Amino acid sequence: MTKNIALWEKAKREGRKMTMITAYDYPFARMADAAGLDSILVGDSLGMMVAGDADTMRVSLDQMEYHTRIVAKGVAKALLMADLPFGSFEEGPAQAFAAAARLIKAGADIVKLEGGAPMVETVAYLSARAIPVCAHIGLTPQHVRQFGGFKRQGKTPEAAARLRVDALALQDAGARMVLMEAIPPELAVEITQSLAVPTIGIGAGPGTDAQVLVLHDVLGLNLDRAPGFARQYVNGAALMPAALAQYAGDVRDKRFPE
Numbered sequence: 001m002t003k004n005i006a007l008w009e010k011a012k013r014e015g016r017k018m019t020m021i022t023a024y025d026y027p028f029a030r031m032a033d034a035a036g037l038d039s040i041l042v043g044d045s046l047g048m049m050v051a052g053d054a055d056t057m058r059v060s061l062d063q064m065e066y067h068t069r070i071v072a073k074g075v076a077k078a079l080l081m082a083d084l085p086f087g088s089f090e091e092g093p094a095q096a097f098a099a100a101a102r103l104i105k106a107g108a109d110i111v112k113l114e115g116g117a118p119m120v121e122t123v124a125y126l127s128a129r130a131i132p133v134c135a136h137i138g139l140t141p142q143h144v145r146q147f148g149g150f151k152r153q154g155k156t157p158e159a160a161a162r163l164r165v166d167a168l169a170l171q172d173a174g175a176r177m178v179l180m181e182a183i184p185p186e187l188a189v190e191i192t193q194s195l196a197v198p199t200i201g202i203g204a205g206p207g208t209d210a211q212v213l214v215l216h217d218v219l220g221l222n223l224d225r226a227p228g229f230a231r232q233y234v235n236g237a238a239l240m241p242a243a244l245a246q247y248a249g250d251v252r253d254k255r256f257p258e
């Protein structure tokens with residue numbers, strides 16, 4: 001049972017790697033849970049993977065609440081994390097609390113929000129009000145317009161120093177986990193070692209306490225370009241059209257129904 005966040009902290013102390021994958025609906029959530037993933041993330045990447053958008057900016061809180069609810073139905077053991085989408089939390093702690101409460105009521109065990117130092121007050125506010133928070137730093141996709149695209153972060157000494165300081169400040173504010181995306185592996189190791197709370201990495205090398213990948217990248221269902229750091233374990237985009245074409249062929253050639 002990995003729903004308990006304290007078990008993640010224990011795993012970090014014992015040097016055991018934890019696993020996370022995104023899911024956006026009931027069948028995939030059920031399969032990921034049954035496969036033994038420690039955590040399932042209802043990521044706002046659903047804007048790209050499910051809705052076909054170029055980035056995550058158009059995902060609404062209503063959509064996140066809906067997807068969290070249907071994913072929760074398929075999850076028995078894994079820790080369920082849900083993203084606060086762009087525009088639902090940045091105005092301040094009270095707005096963030098209202099949004100996070102909706103995701104918790106939909107079934108999330110913990111919410112994730114993007115941003116470093118400017119989010120410290122919000123993380124403290126949520127943490128003091130019964131809402132566990134994971135802070136997402138580095139390449140935060142909701143800032144792509146500021147970054148000028150999906151670009152690796154923390155590459156200069158100044159940027160790396162800022163990320164180190166932000167991670168500690170977010171932990172001190174009460175963040176129970178810190179997710180680091182697309183930062184140099186050595187920096188991810190340094191931050192992981194400096195924190196008592198577990199770190200989750202994506203495109204941040206092997207040195208974080210846990211790893212997360214996007215479901216569609218792992219299953220070969222990302223029909224656009226998957227990031228270079230992802231690993232595809234099955235070519236779903238080849239297998240599934242073949243099955244669909246076989247079905248259509250069976251109908252046309254009168255092999256189905258019998």
Ligand code: KIV
Nearest residue numbers: 022043044045202212
């Ligand atoms: O939305 C998402 O899927 C994420 C992962 C990339 C970590 O935030």
